[in-house]
Amino acid sequence: MVAMKAKKSTSSVLKTKGVVKRAPPSPKIRIGVLVGKDFDPVKKGTQWPEYPEKYNLTNDDWGKYSVDVATALKMKQLHPDLLEIDIIPGKEIKEHRLKKNHLNLNFWYDVGVAIMSGKGKGHIDDVMKCHKNPECRLDPSWDYYDWVLCKPRYMEQCRKAGIPMIPTVVYTDGFDPKQCLKDVQKKGWDKFFCKVGQFSFFGEGAINGKTADFLGPRFKDLEAYGRANKSSKTFLLQPYTLKPNGEVFDEVRNFFIDGQWRYSIFTHGTDGSDAGFYQEPDGPRKVACKALAERAYQEVLKTASWQGKRQTPLLNRIDIGVIPRKGGDSLHKTDNTYFVNEIELIMTTWLDRYAPISVQDVMAQAAVKHSLELLAGLLKSKTKVPDRDKVKKVVEALNTRLGPFKHIKV
Ligand SMILES: Nc1ncnc2c1ncn2[C@@H]1O[C@H](COP(=O)(O)OP(=O)(O)OP(=O)(O)O)[C@@H](O)[C@H]1O
Ligand SMILES: [Mg+2]
Numbered sequence: 012m013v014a015m016k017a018k019k020s021t022s023s024v025l026k027t028k029g030v031v032k033r034a035p036p037s038p039k040i041r042i043g044v045l046v047g048k049d050f051d052p053v054k055k056g057t058q059w060p061e062y063p064e065k066y067n068l069t070n071d072d073w074g075k076y077s078v079d080v081a082t083a084l085k086m087k088q089l090h091p092d093l094l095e096i097d098i099i100p101g102k103e104i105k106e107h108r109l110k111k112n113h114l115n116l117n118f119w120y121d122v123g124v125a126i127m128s129g130k131g132k133g134h135i136d137d138v139m140k141c142h143k144n145p146e147c148r149l150d151p152s153w154d155y156y157d158w159v160l161c162k163p164r165y166m167e168q169c170r171k172a173g174i175p176m177i178p179t180v181v182y183t184d185g186f187d188p189k190q191c192l193k194d195v196q197k198k199g200w201d202k203f204f205c206k207v208g209q210f211s212f213f214g215e216g217a218i219n220g221k222t223a224d225f226l227g228p229r230f231k232d233l234e235a236y237g238r239a240n241k242s243s244k245t246f247l248l249q250p251y252t253l254k255p256n257g258e259v260f261d262e263v264r265n266f267f268i269d270g271q272w273r274y275s276i277f278t279h280g281t282d283g284s285d286a287g288f289y290q291e292p293d294g295p296r297k298v299a300c301k302a303l304a305e306r307a308y309q310e311v312l313k314t315a316s317w318q319g320k321r322q323t324p325l326l327n328r329i330d331i332g333v334i335p336r337k338g339g340d341s342l343h344k345t346d347n348t349y350f351v352n353e354i355e356l357i358m359t360t361w362l363d364r365y366a367p368i369s370v371q372d373v374m375a376q377a378a379v380k381h382s383l384e385l386l387a388g389l390l391k392s393k394t395k396v397p398d399r400d401k402v403k404k405v406v407e408a409l410n411t412r413l414g415p416f417k418h419i420k421v
Contacts, residue, residue, distance in 0.1 A: 038401040039095050042382055043108070043115035044086070045149075046079040047101040047124060051360045053077075053371050059084045066098070078363045078371055079118035085375035090412070093405050094379070101128060106140050109147040113402055114382055114389075116150050116325070121358045123160070123210040145318055145394065150325070150385055151356055155315045159356045162208040162247060168310050174303070175350040177332070180248040181208065186240060188225075188233035191248055195222050202251035205236070209245040216240050219251045252332070254280070256339035260332045262352055263291050264362065265304035269377040270312070270323045272301055276365045277342075290365045294343045296333065304329040307351045320388055325381040326374065328355040380416075383409050387419045 049068035058076035066080040080098060087096045097112055101120040109115045125138040141147045142156060151159075158164045163181040170176055180194045186205070195203045200222060207216030218236045225233050240246075252260050259280035266273050275297060279287030291297045307329050315324045332352040335341035363370035386406050389396050396402055407421050 038398075038404050039093055040114070040386070040398075040402055040405045041095045041097055041112040042086070043097040043099050043112035044079070044083040044378075045099050045101075045104060045115065045117040045120045046077065046083060047120040048077040048079045048118070048360070050074055051078050051119075051362070053081045053363050054369075055364075057081075057369060057371070059088075066100070078361050078374075081371040082118065082374045082378065085371055086378055089375060089379055090409065093409055093412075094382075101125070101138075102130065102134070104138050104141055106137070106144060106147055109141050109149060112148070113397060114148050114150070114385055115141075116378060116382065117358055119358050121156070121160075121356075124358070126210055127215070148318075148385075148389065150317055150381070151315075152317045152319075154319075155317070155322075155324070156356065158314055159311075159354055160209055161245060162353075163245060165310065165314075165354050166247075168314065169307055169351055169354075172306070172310055174306055174310070177249045177252050177350055177352070182246040182248070183244060185244055186237045186246045188230065188237050191233065192222070192226060192230075194248060195225075198250070200250040202253075203248060204251045205246055205248045207240055207243045207245065208247040209243065216243060252334070254334050254339050254341075255337055258339050260334050260352075261341060262330045262332055263296065263300035265301060265329045265331060266361070266366070267304075267308055267311075267324075267327045267329070268373060269325060269381060272305060272308070273373065274366045274368060275300060275304075276362045288362070288365055290367055292342070295345045296341055296343065296347060299347065299349055300331040300333070303331050303349050303351060307354060311354060317385055317388065318392065318394065320392070322384065322388070323381075324357065325377060326357040326359075326361070328359045328361075329353075330355065379409070380413060383413065383416075383419060387421055390421065 047068065052074045053076050055073065058081050062076055062084065066077065067075045068077060069075060083096050083098045086094065099108060101124065104120060120138065122135065122139050122142060125135045128134065141149055143153050166176060166179060191205060202219065202221050204217065204219040218232065220229060254260060261280045262278050263275050264278060265275045275291040277289055277291045308327065311327055312323060316322055329351065330353040332350045333341045334348040335344050336346045341347045361370050383406060386402055390403055390406060403421060410416060410419050410421060
C-alpha cells in the first residue's frame with residue numbers, strides 16, 4: 012500500500028510556470044513465474060479476492076486456489092512500481108516468452124510435469140529448452156536442477172557426508188530384470204522396491220514385492236515393468252522398507268525457504284485421507300527430523316548454484332523417512348529410525364493447507380528477495396542482460412527498499 016501511494020505522488024503531474032511536465036515512468040523489470048499446481052491449494056478462504064478464474068485448474072472446491080498462482084498474485088502487489096509479474100501456465104512455456112522477461116522463477120512446471128502432461132514430445136522439448144538455455148534466465152538453473160532431479164547425484168553426495176539413507180543400487184543405463192534379481196539376491200533382500208530415479212514423482216514408475224515371487228511367477232511383471240519404463244535410464248533399487256506393522260514408512264516433510272527451516276508436515280505412508288496429513292507436532296520426532304533435514308540441507312547449500320554461481324535456493328523440501336521400533340506409530344517416540352528419503356526442489360508440493368504460516372505471503376516476500384539476488388548476480392556476470400541499465404536502477408531501488416543487504420552489491 013505504501014508503495015502504491017509513493018508511486019502516485021512521484022508520477023503526479025508537475026506544474027511550473029504553466030509548463031506541464033510528466034515525471035518519467037519508473038523503470039520496471041519483468042519476472043516470469045511458471046505455475047500449474049492443481050493439487051496444492053492455499054488454506055481455504057485465504058486466496059487473494061481477485062484470483063483470475065483462468066488459473067483455477069480444477070473445479071474441486073478444496074483445490075481451486077493454487078499456492079503458486081496465489082504467491083505470484085501477492086508478488087504483483089508488493090512493489091508494483093518496480094516489478095511486473097508475468098504468470099506463465101504450462102502450455103505457454105516457450106523460450107521466446109521466457110526470454111522477454113528479465114528473470115523467470117519456476118514454482119512448478121518442469122520437465123517432469125511436461126512429461127506427465129501427455130502434451131507430447133514438442134511440449135517436453137519446449138520446457139527442456141527453457142531449462143537448459145541460460146538466456147531464459149530460469150531459476151532453478153540446469154546444473155542444480157539436474158543434481159536434485161537425477162536422484163543418484165545428490166544421494167551419493169549425502170551418503171559420502173554420512174547422512175542415513177535407504178541402501179540403494181543405482182542403474183544408469185536402463186532396467187534389466189535379470190540384473191535386478193541378481194543384485195537383490197546378492198544384497199539378501201527378501202522384498203524390494205524399484206523406482207525410476209529421474210523426472211519421476213507421485214511414486215510413478217515403481218514396482219515392489221517379494222523377491223521369491225519375482226524369481227517365480229512374477230518374473231513377467233518385472234519384464235513388463237522394464238518395458239513400461241523403457242524410456243527411462245536411471246533406476247533405484249532398494250529393500251522394500253516397511254514399519255514393523257507392515258505399512259510403508261511415514262515421512263516428515265521439512266520446508267526450507269531462503270536458507271531457513273520454516274515448517275514440517277507429517278504424511279502417513281499409506282493413509283491418504285485427511286487423517287494422514289498434519290502439521291508435525293512438537294516433540295522428539297519433529298526435532299530429530301529437523302536435525303537430519305538440516306544436515307542434508309547443508310549439502311544442498313554447498314551445491315546449489317544459479318547460472319554458475321553459488322546461490323541459496325528459494326525453497327527446498329527434505330523428506331525424512333520414519334520407522335518406529337514397534338508397531339506403526341512413531342509420534343512422541345524416542346527410538347524411531349530416521350533416514351533421508353528425498354530432497355525436493357521448489358517444484359514440489361508446498362502443503363500450505365497444513366502449514367503454520369501463510370506460505371503464499373512468506374514465499375512472495377522471499378521470492379522478491381531471491382529475485383533481487385539473482386538479478387544482482389546477473390549484473391555482476393559477463394552475461395548479456397537485456398536492458399542492463401534499467402535492471403541496475405531497479406535492483407538498486409529494490410535493494411535500498413528491502414535492505415540494503417550486505418551480500419548484495421550492485
Ligand atoms: N524403498 C522403499 N520402500 C518402500 N516404499 C518406498 C521406498 N521408496 C519409496 N517408497 C514409497 O514410494 C513413495 C514415492 O517414492 P519417492 O518419494 O522416493 O519418489 P517420488 O516418485 O519422487 O515420489 P513423490 O513425488 O511422491 O515424493 C514414497 O513416499 C514411499 O511411500
Ligand atoms: Mg517423495
